[in-house]
Amino acid sequence: MIVIGFESSCDETGVALVSTEHGLLAHALHSQIAMHEAYGGVVPELASRDHIRRVLPLTREVLATAGIGMDQIDAVAYTAGPGLAGALLVGASVAQSFAWARGLPAIPIHHLEGHLLSPLLATPQPAFPFVALLVSGGHTQLMRVDGVGSYELLGETLDDAAGEAFDKTAKLMGLGYPGGPALSRLAEQGDAAAFELPRPMLHSRDLDFSFSGLKTAVLTRLRSLEKASGGLSEQQRADLAAATEAAIVDVLGAKALKAMRQTGLKRLVVAGGVGANRHLRAQLLGAMKSMGGQVFFAPLELCTDNGAMIAYAGAMRIKAGLADLHDSSHAFTVRP
Ligand code: KG4
Ligand code: ZN
Numbered sequence: 001m002i003v004i005g006f007e008s009s010c011d012e013t014g015v016a017l018v019s020t021e022h023g024l025l026a027h028a029l030h031s032q033i034a035m036h037e038a039y040g041g042v043v044p045e046l047a048s049r050d051h052i053r054r055v056l057p058l059t060r061e062v063l064a065t066a067g068i069g070m071d072q073i074d075a076v077a078y079t080a081g082p083g084l085a086g087a088l089l090v091g092a093s094v095a096q097s098f099a100w101a102r103g104l105p106a107i108p109i110h111h112l113e114g115h116l117l118s119p120l121l122a123t124p125q126p127a128f129p130f131v132a133l134l135v136s137g138g139h140t141q142l143m144r145v146d147g148v149g150s151y152e153l154l155g156e157t158l159d160d161a162a163g164e165a166f167d168k169t170a171k172l173m174g175l176g177y178p179g180g181p182a183l184s185r186l187a188e189q190g191d192a193a194a195f196e197l198p199r200p201m202l203h204s205r206d207l208d209f210s211f212s213g214l215k216t217a218v219l220t221r222l223r224s225l226e227k228a229s230g231g232l233s234e235q236q237r238a239d240l241a242a243a244t245e246a247a248i249v250d251v252l253g254a255k256a257l258k259a260m261r262q263t264g265l266k267r268l269v270v271a272g273g274v275g276a277n278r279h280l281r282a283q284l285l286g287a288m289k290s291m292g293g294q295v296f297f298a299p300l301e302l303c304t305d306n307g308a309m310i311a312y313a314g315a316m317r318i319k320a321g322l323a324d325l326h327d328s329s330h331a332f333t334v335r336p
Contacts, residue, residue, distance in 0.1 A: 065224060
């Protein structure tokens with residue numbers, strides 16, 4: 001079966017085609033980063049309007065790339081939530097219209113399930129069961145995954161998500177949006193040991209996270225340096241970025257390891273935008289090597305939001321018998 005997938009939960013419009021037999025056939029993406037940059041973050045109204053502009057040209061593009069006609073598509077998958085309500089409605093409406101016009105099933109996909117399964121788009125593919133570290137702009141979760149649709153939440157953030165911690169500290173330091181990649185680039189020139197920052201809940205017994213204190217600690221550092229010397233030197237900025245990144249990565253790494261020990265599982269899967277972070281990747285590779293485990297990442301370009309992960313989740317649900325192919329009335333549920 002061939003599934004077309006639509007993603008429009010935030011600031012990326014993504015459309016993709018996935019075959020249940022042959023995997024990813026084509027995907028096309030438009031990022032709104034340049035449009036929102038001037039505002040220092042995503043403007044929901046602008047996001048919705050841009051999704052409308054982009055979604056049909058991207059659909060044409062994936063069909064042309066894969067050499068597939070509309071009549072060859074068997075099912076439609078779309079992001080039902082969570083996300084920005086207006087943005088989600090664009091993808092949901094297009095997907096529903098497409099499905100209705102062609103008499104196809106429409107499969108609503110939870111955005112996080114899309115992220116969670118995206119490492120299966122890489123080779124080698126992780127086998128079930130595994131522990132998943134889901135680190136996006138809106139969520140930070142550890143999950144035990146026994147199969148498609150079989151997810152047990154082991155722990156999650158009590159306040160800010162890891163991506164949010166990157167974004168908010170980057171904003172405090174006057175770096176661009178999205179902050180994660182910008183802060184990470186600056187951190188490459190810095191020395192993480194130059195500043196001591198807290199590692200919230202590093203030693204707590206549970207698998208939960210808390211990142212909001214880190215943001216406050218960075219702000220306090222910035223203020224005291226400004227008071228003492230009227231501002232930060234370039235090197236101090238890089239050092240502070242490196243220290244912030246190290247604090248976030250240390251906590252993520254330690255909790256992921258704790259989850260592996262608690263579940264006894266040997267496979268770790270990392271998904272979501274922060275999964276693109278080089279420092280996090282290196283730290284987890286090292287940690288897994290030393291404990292005799294394996295770590296799997298989503299392909300770099302599929303860490304942040306995209307249509308491929310949504311089409312793929314739809315295809316996986318069909319394969320697992322978890323998609324209702326006859327009644328898509330439930331598909332009207334949009335979960336912001
Ligand atoms: O998964 P995603 O595209 O969107 C959500 O579903 O939230 O994740 C976006 C998040 C942003 O917070 C962004 O700053 C972060 O992922 N991010 C990174 C990197 N690339 C993206 N954070 C750290 N290092 C990166 N290289
Ligand atoms: Zn996402």
